[in-house]
Amino acid sequence: MTYDPPFRGKSNYDSNFVIVPFSKTYDEALTLLVEARDYLSANRKREQFDVLSDNAIVQFREEMRMTTRLIRAMAWLLSVRAVEAGEIDWEEAVDSDDLMVDIKICIQDERDRCLSTTPALLSLMERAHSLYMRTARMELQVAARHRPAD
Template identity: 85%
Template sequence: MTYEPPFYGGSNYDSNFVIVPFSRTYDEALTLLVEARDYLYANRGREKFDILSDSAIAQFREEMRMTTRLIRAMAWLLSVRAVEAGEIGWDEAVDDDDLMVDIKICIQDERDRCSSVTPALLNLMERAHSLYMRAARMELQVAARHRSED
């Protein structure tokens, strides 16, 4: 299910991303979304800790932050696909206000407060954070270019 956006030639504003790395990032995001869904579905209800404990609440928060990171990264990557396909413009793909709110939420990290995180969940959280940071950097680059052209 590899996505390859059309190649427009040159490196102008309408073609911000090299096809191969973008395709890999998109595939990685989709794979991580599926892995996170499967993990959370399979492990929900198996927790053996008090759901009102600070550790449990911190873990729930970090699980939600992980899914938010993945969804936000996938939303950005789908926007890039839409731009590359000519369906929308960069001005529609970049929303500075939402981006800054999302960054404020998604860069927080409270994994150290989660005492019962499994190694598998920790691995998913780390990979989701890495993916989100790469997608956020790409979006910030496009947002900066977009602002400088206004």
């Protein structure tokens, strides 16, 4: 069951994102989180290669980056829902310092160095990257409009 934030009837920026695309993005994030959990849980056969090899380390790092992207995207989408429900303000939803640190980590991409990664995992990584980039753009837009006064 999904929760859709109430539409407040206003169309200005502070009222909400376009509800239907936002809801689809939220559903996509939740689906990807579950898919990543299921995939990583089912494919923990690390004994098939040396865990200290360069390839294994690159793959572990990219799996962690994928997970970080998904968690960060979901956190942002939940913040938007909290704003839409009137639980918090936009200023509380955006932490520019954390956002910039997360962007620095999450935009890095070494999927092409994952030599023994399955096509299914590569697809999951690509979709997580795409989702993260979309949500990061949304958050950057909000951060730009709700900058604290100097």
